[in-house]
Amino acid sequence: MDDSAVDRQVVGGLLEQRADFEVAYAENGTDALLKMERSCPDVVVTDINMPQKNGLELVRAMRVHFGGVPVILITAQGSEELAVQALEHGAASYVPKMMLSGKLIPTVDEVLAAVSVKRSYSRLTGSIDRTEFDFTLENDLALFDPLIELLQQIVHGMGLCDDTDQFRIGMALKEALLNALFRGNLEITFQQMRGKVGPLLAGEPVPIVEERRRQFPDRRIRMKVRINPRQAEFVIRDDGRGFDTRNVAGPVDLGALHADAGRGIVLMRAFFDDVTYNEQGNEVTLVKRRA
């Protein structure tokens, strides 16, 4: 959705490069909401700068009327504060306009994966009073999605979040786990991993990952989960050397919206009530309180 025909063409055209995506267009937020009444989409991609309803207003309206449909923002320089507010109020993720060609499709895939939580255990998870889990995970990406799905179901079932926050929590936990796996345990930089997560998930060998797994065979990710009716706390710790957390300890860094590498931290800060690191920088604690 975009009021600019050129932007609409670029975003829609990139999405249509995927044969399994069906794309519908809207020129403004009101038009989008009317179209959604007729045919509910799996995901909405919108420019943050829009006439009639800007991205923040749309996100708020979507949360009321279409709480299960995630919104991805297209951000640009000059709209950082609006983008952060929209992330805090319900947007699922964002793609800087200058990175559309490389980041749009992977971001849509990530968001769709977070939304596709099956509701099979909803009655059961709704009956949980409190729960605790301690996981010790091998450095295997394939463990993340089932783990996140389990946690999303429990947090939602216990009434700690609505439909919108359910997939946002999933996305932020995924970012934290990816950070622990690649940046922490395997000491692989964001740049080194660029374009390799897809092949890795598809089971293809990725040489640097194989090499680092051999180099650090004993490293694990430890995750402690404490969920009660008031809040959910997730502590994710890796066995890596840690990193300097001074730059990520404050509120959301508006400049990070334009950087490829800072996205995980932006999403974690926007979606959780508290995000804290230990001194070494190899453990992050994420807290979500009941609204």
Next chain:
Amino acid sequence: MTKQPSGSPAGGEGPAESAGDGRKVVNWNIALQCVNGDRQLLRDIAEAFLDESPRLLTEMRRAIASSDSRALRRAAHSLKGSTGYFGSARASQMAARLQSMAERGELTGAADELAAVEPEVAKLARILVDYLAGRIDPSK
């Protein structure tokens, strides 16, 4: 990345269409990168730009004449982004300046800035017409 012209994607130097005075008006490397190499999509975007840019310029003229900062900001933002897709750094930077003026609500000088951006957009439009007519090969 943040040092790139606002709204334009990352990309290196490459073959570009000149304004006649040696300056680059279109950077086809950036344009092709924006569409992941999809030539049909590039044509679609060029057509959308030719349809939309006159409307944006008209809107900006009207907004400046009526001191409508909000409308100017929106139109300048759209023009900044759409010129950026073609690697038109100069036009994109000028549109960014207009957007910034509108955000500050300081429209003094906006008419002059707009007068400077109009010929840049016209040059870009001419090149895109040549491209759509098959007179320019973006891979060369």
